[in-house]
Amino acid sequence: MSSMKLGKEWWQTVRYAIKEEHRTVRLISVLVTVGVIALVLIAAVNGVSVTVG
Structure with missing residues (x-):
């Protein structure tokens, strides 16, 4: 019984x-x-600002 209980735990x-x-x-x-x-999003924003700038 105890081994079964241990297995279940x-x-x-x-x-x-x-x-x-x-x-x-x-x-x-x-x-x-x-x-x-x-x-x-950061890369897109930086890419846009670099392109526009």
Whole structure:
């Protein structure tokens, strides 16, 4: 019985860790996407001002 309980707790820990990892990956991908969009906008603005100037 105790080994089954230990296995169940271990599985719950693994599932929790995987869930946390997915959250972290999603957060990082959102931050990277926002960063890329910001860089593109900055590059576009600088490109336009350099072209116009």
